[in-house]
Amino acid sequence: MVAPEYYLLLAAAVFCIGLFGVLTRREALYFLMSVELMLNAANINFVAFSAYYGDLTGQVFSLFVIALAAAEVAIGIGIILVLYRNFGVTDVTVPRGMRW
Amino acid sequence: MVDAFAYVPAIVALPFVSFLVALAFGKYLPKGGAFGGIAATAGSFLLSLWVLATVAAGGQHVETLYTWVSTDGIAGGIGPQEIELTFGVLIDPLSALMLVIVTLIAMLVHVFSLGYMNDEGEPDLPRYYAGLGLFTASMLGFVVADNLLMAFMFFELVGLCSYLLIGFHFREPGPPSAAKKAFLVTRFGDYFFLVGVVAVFATFGTASFAGSESFPVLAEHALAGEFDAWTPFGLEAGTWFTAVGLLVLGGAIGKSAQFPLHTWLPDAMEGPTPVSALIHAATMVAAGVYLVARMYGFYVLTPTTMAIIAFVGGFTALFAATMGLVKDELKQVLAYSTISQYGYMMLALGAGGYVAAVFHLMTHAFFKALLFLGAGAVIIAMHHEENMWEMGGLKEKLPVTYWTFLAGSLALAGIFPFAGFWSKDEILYEALVHGLNEPLLLGAWAMGLLAVPVTAFYTFRMVFLTFHGEPRTDVARDPHPVRWNVKGPLTVLGVLAVVAGTVNMVPVQKVLGIEGIDLLHLWLDGHYGGFSELTSHHYAELGPYSSGYIAGGEVPTVLIGAGVSLALALGGLGLAWKLYNVAEPAEHTAALGGVKTVLYNNYYQDELQVRLAGVTAGVASAADTFDQGVIDGVVNGVSSVSLVSGDRIRRVQTGVVTHYAALLTLGVTGLILVLGVLGGWFL
């Protein structure tokens, strides 16, 4: 059996790659892809621990996470469309109403 | 049958609601919110009557409504170990009677204000009616208070409201100054009161007025050695109780304008006249006397306190009456008469005449409210001229005002059979029969008796100068007419000033032997309802006095006492008649010589107090520096620090999603680090 540390390090690496994308990219579509990476990092953890502790719940949960990721992408694409329609770009740094 | 006592909080709440309504919506309401105030006080009045009827049917009520502090004891382990600070209501014959008086006067004052304020086109009416509502509510809360601390809080509210209302015309120079003076002088007395409240808590662990665990009962037990009360410095219980009683008395002296804290009251005439009526008859000034009556079971235990109360009262009665002799303004005369009359009440309380004091409190409430409202009517008629020398001959022009004012004056002067005669006579009688064995009390009685002709004199000097003789100015020849809303309250109070004395015709009972017409005695003695430890005969048993009689018995004493005071009153009246009931009255004050200047200047009391206050100017200025520098410095510092830091931290919110995500990342990282370091994950 592979030690859980490796799975966790892999998951952390994938998560941080996703996070890196969120933090450095301005293009909204890259955002969605990066978020996808982060969600799947969580899935890796679910499945890893499911196998490690012999509990099926983690694997069922990862299915739900995939489904919710699909929902999130659907809404996210809609938002990007609205963004484009209102600002003419899909650069997330342009809309700046979300502050004091 | 619905329980009337369940509605007691509503009696207090109704005027408070009218205060809120007048404050919030007054400017949108017709008459500046007056009708709300009238409706609220009328509702309170009806509820009070219901409560009175319930007490008359044998009810009494004490209930704790809300406990806001409950502690295991005073830090440091001195004093009682369990203390609860509560709000509650206490309804016994005394408070039920007072509720009716206060709500009645407040209602009439509201109605009168329609004529005095609205019809005269005064500005800021919502503020006025809000003040009246809060004033009434505070006083009612004070009346129903079931413990000393709650009484103190409402006592302070009453003081605050008097400040607001006396300073109602704050754009003129006089009223704000008078308001500040009233506030500060009464506050000076209230400091002692506050210390007294703390002392009561420290000594007994409770401040409730009624019940077997109330502080007067505990004090009684402590003096009998059955209860171990805490005292400082190992003082004797009796000595310490005297000190505590005197401390609380400080508040009563300030509010009831007794010597030496009476100086605020004449200045308080700067307020609108209906407010003066309310202050003098039912609320502010009555609060002091009511407080002493409320905790009378405590005062009767300490003879020294009783003697001091009696002596201060007697002295004030005479002292203030002499100052009223030479005043030119209608309301000033009434102001000094109020001080003098409350002196009588204090004399009665100190002399063991609990019923007599309450009786005089009641009759005085009626006739003094009447006199002030009458004065208000005259002031309306005279286009806000208050100098009596500018009046004269108003008798024909203002018949309703004249006759009711005359009834009030006869009551004030103590002429048979008006209300004031019965109550004042009973006070002097009690002081006399108890004073025959107590020289100090006899001195107080003598001063009270001397004040009788003086009172009659200045009262009728006022009546004659205002209403009799020839009109001395054009305004007096053609006065402004007054309307129903002025005449109505005057008529009600005029009737009461005539007949209120019949509720307690003790002299008649004693002389003619008719039983059962001393209704007020029976009332306050718990014959109808009430708590056994709050009855007048219980107080009499505890009290330090025994009765002595002159001329061989009770009946001759009654007759001689009443005869002498009536003769003196008539003498004073006659002198006023002779000097001032002429077509063209003269001042006649020159005959007083040097005394005149002293009287005009009120015995230089104000100057003396200002000089005394000057002594403490150094302390005050140091306190001011401390306040401005340290306290305000800290407060201002806190505010500017939050302003500046708020302005800085606000910049974190850029509105850029990426920045928020970066902050989230850093936050999570920091959180993991903190948890890891604290939880030892990294070791």
Place this chain on the structure above:
Amino acid sequence: MSDDPDTRERDGPDEYDVSDRGLVPGLASLLLFGVLAVTILGADFGDPAGLEAGEYGITHGIGFALFNVDLGAFAGSTEGFLAAFFIVAITLDVAIDGALYLAKRESDGSIVSAVGGTFTRGRKAGEGGD
């Protein structure tokens, strides 16, 4: 830029210069990775308890768990997820509807779909761009 005042940029000049971000915020993610790695390597996971495949295998077990049927060998290690399944199904549905709603827009008084003309009864197909 829209003319709608609500969606316009709030104010012109700003203290933050966004264009000059560089990779500095990205370093935060590397920092997080470092912290996570240290934490993971230092953590103690307890004893492993491998999955028992059981009669039907793990995939079957997941299917049974999703629909609350006959958990068999996995009865002790998981539970029924039927309610969660339905909730996620509804959520997906709502998300799709929401995406459609956001993508639609009114142009010249007619509703134009972002997804093409199929859903708008053939009117002005494809103008929204998909």
